[in-house]
Amino acid sequence: MAQHDMNVADGSGAVVRSDLNGALEAMATCQMGASAPSPTWPLMWWGDTANSLLKQRNAANTAWINRCDLSTAFLQAGDVGVAAGNLMQIDQSETTTDSATTTTLGTTLKHEITGTTTITAFNGVAGVTYHCRAGGAFTITHHATNLDILQTGANITTAADDTFDVYMRTSSTCEIINYQRASGEALVASSASVFSERFTSAAQTITPGGALVIAHGLSSIPVLVFAYLICTTAEAGYSIGDKLLVQVSATDYGSGTGLSIVPDSSNLNIRFGAQNPPFGILNKSSGTLNGATVSSWKIYFEAFS
Structure with a gap:
């Protein structure tokens, strides 16, 4: 057992050597002794033989922290295993x-x-x-x-x-x-949707400059509305039944084209552009711009909330 103040004093070669050996022995034995070493240093170790405890000074150098019992192993059999309070649950074979x-x-x-x-x-x-x-x-x-x-x-x-x-x-x-799941699939298939309600209107007649008021029946004001043209007479390369998503508001096909949609809590309030025809469409085959003859097309709307 050895304790040392960790200060090697001036002296002859033999004296200094003995002092250094004492310091090294104190370090090797964790300043083992029945009373605390003096002076103390932040984070220094002390083997407290009076209480059979290995202690460590705290970082502030104001108190000792008990780390383990000197008479037993650092980790006890009861510290490792399958029990509440174990320090560690060891891995095992399946x-x-x-x-x-x-x-x-x-x-x-x-x-x-x-x-x-x-x-x-x-x-x-x-x-x-x-x-x-x-x-x-x-x-x-x-x-x-x-x-x-x-x-x-x-x-x-x-x-x-x-x-x-x-x-x-x-x-x-x-x-x-x-x-x-081993398959990687979600445990519960998600049924969540961004929108909880959807409304689809009947096909409507297109009237240049005209208006439509369509009740949507949703419980709140729609946050997203789409308009689709439906071909009823073949035109510009389109067949009967083809559907085109319509750009809402003005288009590049002359002035007064397109439509506006103003949704409220009850209705879709729609106004067609006054230009006849109010919609320009690209030829399905060539991509050239054509007017959509109003008698060859219908329009319907989808709203989501």
């Missing part, structure tokens, strides 16, 4: 576990769950997260308290090599997290 109404995971962290029995509960060590892989198809039954499938809130039917984690809230209640 074990095969048959699906059961209550599937017991025990003290093994990694499981391939086989069989086809529906699982309604897991048993395990409270506070531990188990890593599981499905060996085939079976059902995991959602229960908001006992077996909570957080991603869906609903039952899951597994497929081979799907993976998921089971976090044990208690020894008999858990939550399913991090579920991944």
Whole structure:
């Protein structure tokens, strides 16, 4: 055991050498002693033999921090393993576990769950997260308290090599997290849409300079509206039934062409350009500009909210 003030004083060669050896020994033995070394330094170590503790000075050099017990290993057997409070959960080989109404995971962290029995509960060590892989198809039954499938809130039917984690809230209640399909598909197919409502009008007659007021029946003012021309008589390379998306507002086909659409909470308020015809279209084959004869076309509208 040795302690040193870490200050090598002036002296003869032998004295300085002895002082240096003392400092090195103190460093090698972590300033081991029954009382604290003096002076202290930020982050220095001290083997406190009176209390059998390895201590370290804090960065501010105002107090000692207990790091571990001198009489035992730095990491104890109880520090590593499958138990709540372990410092570290060690990785393990995967074990095969048959699906059961209550599937017991025990003290093994990694499981391939086989069989086809529906699982309604897991048993395990409270506070531990188990890593599981499905060996085939079976059902995991959602229960908001006992077996909570957080991603869906609903039952899951597994497929081979799907993976998921089971976090044990208690020894008999858990939550399913991090579920991944082996196929890469989403666990729940998204049905979300940017728009919740859609309206499609009947085909309307085009009247140069005329107006239309079309009730859309949506619950709010539309945020997006499209207009389409429908060919009713073949023209400019288009066949009957062809549809063209119309540019809303003025076009380059002369003055007074195009249309305006003003949506409100009840209607689409539409005004056609006064030019006859009010729409210019590109020939389907050649790309040359043609007027869309009003008797050869109808128009309809789609609105979204």
